[in-house]
Amino acid sequence: MAKETGKSQEPDYVVLDSGKTTLKDLYTKEDWMAIWLGFIILIVGLLIYLPNPPEKAAEIPKYNATMKEEAAKAPFKTIEWYNASSSKRGIRARDQEFGKTIQNFLAAPSSWSSNPIDALYRSKEAAEAMNAPHKEAADKAKTAEDAALAAAKAAQGAAAAATFKDAALNTTADKAIKDWQSAKEKASKAKAKASNKPYNRVPYLIGLCVILAFFFGIGKAIMGQSLGKFLVAFPAVFILAVLAYMAETQNLMSYWGFGFPLWAILFGLLISNTIGTPKWIKPAVATEYFIKTGLVLLGAEILFNKILAIGKPGIVIAWVCTPVTLILTYWFGQRIVKMPSKTLNITISSDMSVCGVSAAIATAAACKAKKEELTLAIGLSMVFTAICMVAQPAFAKLVGMPEILAGAWMGGTIDATGAVAAAGAFLGEKALYVAATLKMIQNVLIGVIAFCVAVYWCAKVECQPGAKVSWWEVWYRFPKFVVGFIVASIAFSLIDQNVGKDMSTVMIDQGVLRGFTRISREWFFALAFTCIGLDTNFRELAAYFKGGKPVTLYVVGQSFQLCFVLLVAYIMFYIVFPEVTAAL
Amino acid sequence: MSDRDTSIPTPACAAETPQAGVRPWLKLIIGIALIPVFIFGVGSLAQRIPGARHMAQVVDDYDLRPSAIYYTDFEASAEGSERIRDSLDYAPGRKP
Numbered sequence: 001m002a003k004e005t006g007k008s009q010e011p012d013y014v015v016l017d018s019g020k021t022t023l024k025d026l027y028t029k030e031d032w033m034a035i036w037l038g039f040i041i042l043i044v045g046l047l048i049y050l051p052n053p054p055e056k057a058a059e060i061p062k063y064n065a066t067m068k069e070e071a072a073k074a075p076f077k078t079i080e081w082y083n084a085s086s087s088k089r090g091i092r093a094r095d096q097e098f099g100k101t102i103q104n105f106l107a108a109p110s111s112w113s114s115n116p117i118d119a120l121y122r123s124k125e126a127a128e129a130m131n132a133p134h135k136e137a138a139d140k141a142k143t144a145e146d147a148a149l150a151a152a153k154a155a156q157g158a159a160a161a162a163t164f165k166d167a168a169l170n171t172t173a174d175k176a177i178k179d180w181q182s183a184k185e186k187a188s189k190a191k192a193k194a195s196n197k198p199y200n201r202v203p204y205l206i207g208l209c210v211i212l213a214f215f216f217g218i219g220k221a222i223m224g225q226s227l228g229k230f231l232v233a234f235p236a237v238f239i240l241a242v243l244a245y246m247a248e249t250q251n252l253m254s255y256w257g258f259g260f261p262l263w264a265i266l267f268g269l270l271i272s273n274t275i276g277t278p279k280w281i282k283p284a285v286a287t288e289y290f291i292k293t294g295l296v297l298l299g300a301e302i303l304f305n306k307i308l309a310i311g312k313p314g315i316v317i318a319w320v321c322t323p324v325t326l327i328l329t330y331w332f333g334q335r336i337v338k339m340p341s342k343t344l345n346i347t348i349s350s351d352m353s354v355c356g357v358s359a360a361i362a363t364a365a366a367c368k369a370k371k372e373e374l375t376l377a378i379g380l381s382m383v384f385t386a387i388c389m390v391a392q393p394a395f396a397k398l399v400g401m402p403e404i405l406a407g408a409w410m411g412g413t414i415d416a417t418g419a420v421a422a423a424g425a426f427l428g429e430k431a432l433y434v435a436a437t438l439k440m441i442q443n444v445l446i447g448v449i450a451f452c453v454a455v456y457w458c459a460k461v462e463c464q465p466g467a468k469v470s471w472w473e474v475w476y477r478f479p480k481f482v483v484g485f486i487v488a489s490i491a492f493s494l495i496d497q498n499v500g501k502d503m504s505t506v507m508i509d510q511g512v513l514r515g516f517t518r519i520s521r522e523w524f525f526a527l528a529f530t531c532i533g534l535d536t537n538f539r540e541l542a543a544y545f546k547g548g549k550p551v552t553l554y555v556v557g558q559s560f561q562l563c564f565v566l567l568v569a570y571i572m573f574y575i576v577f578p579e580v581t582a583a584l
Numbered sequence: 585m586s587d588r589d590t591s592i593p594t595p596a597c598a599a600e601t602p603q604a605g606v607r608p609w610l611k612l613i614i615g616i617a618l619i620p621v622f623i624f625g626v627g628s629l630a631q632r633i634p635g636a637r638h639m640a641q642v643v644d645d646y647d648l649r650p651s652a653i654y655y656t657d658f659e660a661s662a663e664g665s666e667r668i669r670d671s672l673d674y675a676p677g678r679k680p
Binding site: 064067068070071074075076077078081085088089114189192247248250251252253254255256257258259260261266270271273274275276298301306309310311355356357358385389390393394416417418419421422425426432433434435436437439440443501505509510513514518522525580583584 | 609616631633643650654658669670
């Protein structure tokens with residue numbers, strides 16, 4: 001059983017053993033309560049978005065027909081093809097008025113550079129002052145876009161006059177159209193820089209704090225704990241979570257990927273290891289409760305159809321290289337490095353080989369790792385991500401690696417999902433989209449890994465050597481919230497499958513998930529990481545660094561992954577499936 | 585869980601009990617003061633690393649979020665997968 005700390009209700013482990021299962025567990029255990037709370041949010045999200053598709057969704061078949069027609073007509077993507085594709089991408093359920101209101105209510109603090117207040121409040125005058133210097137550049141970019149479009153139309157017209165049979169004219173048209181696309185992107189970015197809007201996040205944050213306090217507090221009350229004490233304590237944890245977001249959104253920190261998980265832990269640690277976590281805050285220091293609810297929501301974002309996003313090469317790179325690296329790194333950690341803790345080993349192996357923080361959270365929860373182990377894994381991941389994010393694209397540029405290969409390599413190896421996109425963008429648009437898509441496929445693997453780790457830990461690791469464990473015993477020990485995590489994933493994958501690719505993008509990905517549950521999930525993780533900090537001490541954390549074993553494990557595993565993924569990506573994109581590479 | 589495979593010693597948890605006296609508060613104030621030093625000092629110095637400015641530029645241009653922990657946390661993943669899907673489903677040169 002996890003060791004209960006003297007004054008805190010919070011155990012050392014990210015997830016507790018639940019012992020024998022009874023019906024009472026369904027409303028007294030945090031695992032089950034997290035499932036119900038997560039499901040409530042998911043159902044509310046579905047009820048808000050599914051009955052309200054955007055009007056423009058009816059035009060999707062028209063755009064698809066245009067692309068099909070244009071693809072058959074010319075040997076390159078025509079202007080009409082790009083316009084249809086772009087119009088289709090612009091249809092999103094969350095862009096409707098009610099979606100914007102929800103997002104505004106749940107929004108985290110905004111970005112800032114020198115004054116932290118800017119993260120919470122921006123006046124109309126300040127917004128106008130920010131826009132003014134960019135207006136001229138935006139107008140210039142628009143003029144350049146119009147000129148590029150005119151040139152593209154002329155070139156395409158010439159190619160069409162030769163019925164697309166003149167190779168030279170086709171090449172010229174293809175290039176002119178790509179130049180127009182590039183000018184269009186630049187104009188869009190310039191317009192965004194000149195479109196800053198005023199905001200005041202404070203009332204929304206207060207409202208969100210009250211709603212979350214009651215949402216989680218009622219759950220606590222059902223489990224037999226004090227609602228009053230939780231309501232008093234919760235705002236303190238929430239304020240620290242807001243501060244963690246504000247530290248992330250500072251421009252310099254955001255460039256380096258130092259996200260809210262790191263800051264939330266740091267702020268919590270700062271309090272707990274100096275003045276100590278005040279007694280009155282402890283009823284809201286509920287790491288497991290927040291993390292498990294967040295993980296149930298994350299389950300809904302694990303859509304299995306996404307693994308086909310970049311065809312067979314993507315599946316092989318993400319779903320073969322990643323588990324191989326994970327297993328080999330874990331084996332290396334146990335046999336060669338002799339890691340002092342199996343849970344630390346699997347948490348680091350998973351965050352290094354799969355996708356950083358999100359994989360670390362899911363794995364740590366599934367194998368009942370200690371909070372200090374999760375903290376260590378996340379810290380390592382963020383430091384190495386910051387290094388790889390700059391070093392890998394620089395290396396790819398130095399050796400002249402093709403964008404698609406570089407994108408696949410970085411997508412398969414850099415830990416943090418967002419850092420992958422930044423590294424890809426460093427090289428170019430194609431590398432950005434290949435890297436981000438490959439990482440997305442790898443993200444989906446979290447569900448499988450969390451489930452396998454949970455089963456393996458219950459059936460093998462937590463047993464006496466040589467002892468046989470019945471399936472009932474496995475079930476007793478199984479972290480139950482993983483059931484909610486998997487059910488959410490299967491349910492949303494089925495909905496995703498049944499509504500069709502395009503409607504799923506509009507209604508599920510760009511509606512229920514990005515417009516509601518994802519933002520909620522992120523808040524829950526921010527609260528959880530704050531609690532981890534408030535309940536952790538430096539000395540225990542330092543003990544894990546003894547002999548530098550976690551760093552050795554990480555460096556060796558990451559080095560292997562860098563070579564392995566590069567080799568497999570080259571084989572897949574340039575030898576086995578060159579037609580996919582040509583189409584991208 | 586009692587036979588947990590860890591040899592990490594578990595020291596008395598400093599996080600449990602609030603400490604008395606002025607020193608803890610002094611440590612907290614120093615800790616708080618170090619945060620802006622890290623953000624503005626180390627953060628600014630890090631911008632001198634070759635390639636860092638270009639990285640910052642592309643992060644701004646594409647409105648990326650390097651700290652995103654999942655693909656749904658930023659727009660480029662959706663944009664990328666939809667572009668790739670259209671490119672593969674409606675690849676030029678295909679007969680209707």
